[in-house]
Amino acid sequence: MFTSMRTCSLFPAFLLALVAQAQPASGALNELNVLYDGAVRFRVDREDRLVVDLFDAGGHIRQDVVYVEFLDPGGIRYSAEEAAVVMACADGHANCISKEVFKMNVVRHTGRSVFPLAAGDAEGARAIALLSAAIVEARQALEREASETHARPQRKK
Numbered sequence: 211m212f213t214s215m216r217t218c219s220l221f222p223a224f225l226l227a228l229v230a231q232a233q234p235a236s237g238a239l240n241e242l243n244v245l246y247d248g249a250v251r252f253r254v255d256r257e258d259r260l261v262v263d264l265f266d267a268g269g270h271i272r273q274d275v276v277y278v279e280f281l282d283p284g285g286i287r288y289s290a291e292e293a294a295v296v297m298a299c300a301d302g303h304a305n306c307i308s309k310e311v312f313k314m315n316v317v318r319h320t321g322r323s324v325f326p327l328a329a330g331d332a333e334g335a336r337a338i339a340l341l342s343a344a345i346v347e348a349r350q351a352l353e354r355e356a357s358e359t360h361a362r363p364q365r366k367k
Contacts, residue, residue, distance in 0.1 A: 238344035245328045245337060252341070254278065254348050262323065273310045274323045278348040280306035286341050288334040295325045295334040297341065 242252050251263045260281065264272040282300035289296045298321060299306040305319040327334050 238340045238347055242337065242340040242344060245331065245340065247329065249328070250325055252344065254344075254351075258348065258352050260345065260348065262325070264325070270312055272312065274307055275310075276307045276323070278345055278352060281345050283342040283345040283349075286338045286345075288338065289324070292324055293327060295327065295337050295341070297323045297325070 239252050239254065246252075249265055251265070253261050255261050255275075257277075258279075259275050259277050262274040263270060264274075276299070280299055280303040282298065285298040285300065287296050287298075288294075297307075305321050307320050307323050308317060309320050309323065310317045325337070328337050331337050
């Protein structure tokens, strides 16, 4: 009886700690997720990486992960050949994107990531603008955090 009461009292504390650790989604990320309506989901994790999950009718098919500082917000473009939105690594960060394909159980490192077009966004203009804005917002948050966080003092050796 005592352990179940103790567990019940610890559960809200656990939930509060979990919520406190999650990064709030930026406005551009929220709009991007609404635009793709669950087919593609975007988020920034606790390690300041952009995580992109792609889904189809069968479920989760791919996950792309990249540090936001390795992306070029101006390098996101529409590819007419692929009829898709293409996100590329910034200069000096070749193969910065880790792409996990679940069906093949493989992780590849690549310099670009391709997303399908969202419904009603014929040439991906809205997705490109929102993704660029989300990267800029994430970079600004990273810079703000770096300027507010004090480095640990070095110990004498």
